[in-house]
Amino acid sequence: MKIYSGGRAPNPRRVSIFLAEKGIEIDVIDLDINKLEQREHDFVAKNPMRTVPVLELDDGTIIAESVAICRYFEEIHPEPALMGTTAVEKAIIEMWQRRIELKFMMPVAFSFRHLHPGAKHLEAVQLAEWGRLNQPAAARMMEFLDGELAGREFMAGDSFSIADITAIVAYQFLKPARIEVDRRLVHLRRWADAMLERPSVQW
Amino acid sequence: MKIYSGGRAPNPRRVSIFLAEKGIEIDVIDLDINKLEQREHDFVAKNPMRTVPVLELDDGTIIAESVAICRYFEEIHPEPALMGTTAVEKAIIEMWQRRIELKFMMPVAFSFRHLHPGAKHLEAVQLAEWGRLNQPAAARMMEFLDGELAGREFMAGDSFSIADITAIVAYQFLKPARIEVDRRLVHLRRWADAMLERPSVQW
Numbered sequence: 001m002k003i004y005s006g007g008r009a010p011n012p013r014r015v016s017i018f019l020a021e022k023g024i025e026i027d028v029i030d031l032d033i034n035k036l037e038q039r040e041h042d043f044v045a046k047n048p049m050r051t052v053p054v055l056e057l058d059d060g061t062i063i064a065e066s067v068a069i070c071r072y073f074e075e076i077h078p079e080p081a082l083m084g085t086t087a088v089e090k091a092i093i094e095m096w097q098r099r100i101e102l103k104f105m106m107p108v109a110f111s112f113r114h115l116h117p118g119a120k121h122l123e124a125v126q127l128a129e130w131g132r133l134n135q136p137a138a139a140r141m142m143e144f145l146d147g148e149l150a151g152r153e154f155m156a157g158d159s160f161s162i163a164d165i166t167a168i169v170a171y172q173f174l175k176p177a178r179i180e181v182d183r184r185l186v187h188l189r190r191w192a193d194a195m196l197e198r199p200s201v202q203w
Numbered sequence: 204m205k206i207y208s209g210g211r212a213p214n215p216r217r218v219s220i221f222l223a224e225k226g227i228e229i230d231v232i233d234l235d236i237n238k239l240e241q242r243e244h245d246f247v248a249k250n251p252m253r254t255v256p257v258l259e260l261d262d263g264t265i266i267a268e269s270v271a272i273c274r275y276f277e278e279i280h281p282e283p284a285l286m287g288t289t290a291v292e293k294a295i296i297e298m299w300q301r302r303i304e305l306k307f308m309m310p311v312a313f314s315f316r317h318l319h320p321g322a323k324h325l326e327a328v329q330l331a332e333w334g335r336l337n338q339p340a341a342a343r344m345m346e347f348l349d350g351e352l353a354g355r356e357f358m359a360g361d362s363f364s365i366a367d368i369t370a371i372v373a374y375q376f377l378k379p380a381r382i383e384v385d386r387r388l389v390h391l392r393r394w395a396d397a398m399l400e401r402p403s404v405q406w
Contacts, residue, residue: 068298075290087278
């Protein structure tokens with residue numbers, strides 16, 4: 001089994017952090033996504049969506065999409081649980097994972113991909129106005145998350161989960177997306193400081 | 204337990220179809236999303252994201268996000284499995300669910316929300332250029348899915364799953380998004396015709 005990854009890019013990092021938290025070691029083949037190696041023929045045959053990370057099992061089965069790869073490892077290696085154990089926990093963690101992905105990570109990614117000169121090769125058309133609309137959207141979500149974190153330690157409750165992983169990866173991507181974290185968001189900053197101390201999160 | 208739903212809107216439909224496939228009946232409170240009832244105070248207290256559907260358990264626990272609600276029911280009512288049974292099946296179904304949501308349903312939704320006059324109240328700014336960029340993105344994904352469906356009956360393999368639900372809901376939303384299905388996509392059309400015959404999918 002091996003993973004085709006992409007260094008420090010956000011989605012590859014989600015899986016790397018997830019595996020580090022579970023203490024799973026696996027062969028990693030790093031593609032150079034700045035050189036668009038993920039769009040080369042051999043890799044596109046594995047993942048026609050031309051994205052990393054991709055997990056290849058020993059029988060050749062391909063699993064793409066970071067959350068789907070995490071799901072596979074959660075199933076075969078349940079401890080520590082990062083996606084919940086009871087039905088309610090699983091649903092609540094998935095709710096937060098999705099809220100954070102759709103309303104925080106994606107606006108951050110759109111801001112980066114449509115505004116940063118270094119992302120020009122990633123989009124068919126860079127639409128600066130769309131990038132600019134997404135910056136305040138990400139800021140609003142941070143304000144909301146700050147309020148939530150006033151009452152609990154982690155994004156989805158009292159324990160670390162995949163929702164925290166998605167959130168810290170997006171948080172670390174704010175700078176290239178040119179979005180600032182409001183100094184008043186003390187709960188979000190306390191959470192981020194704690195996340196950045198985890199060995200799994202360190203670059 | 205009850206669900207706050209939103210009639211024929213895409214995300215409420217994903218959960219309605221999922222529950223119908225499982226044969227689960229549950230109390231439904233339909234909000235009028237054209238009147239923006241999902242943004243009114245009482246409902247925002249339940250789901251600050253101001254989206255439907257929302258599941259409220261008897262102890263008051265709130266689960267928002269359609270896929271998280273589906274996950275809850277998959278856990279408490281596993282048959283028929285719509286999210287896989289083995290680790291590999293679960294991961295592959297999640298991969299397809301995500302690919303279809305992110306690369307098909309979302310471009311369709313962006314096209315609708317940024318181009319249709321009737322969606323003006325849903326977005327702070329309607330950015331027609333963004334809507335127009337998403338129409339060919341949805342069309343490209345349909346072409347890709349057509350190729351996949353040449354070799355199998357359902358989106359994620361040999362049995363009906365949540366990936367088919369996301370796909371047929373997006374497919375039925377092509378018309379308001381003003382995106383046409385190319386006549387040459389015979390496999391996709393065959394799949395869609397079969398989906399539209401399922402009792403769960405009928406309006």
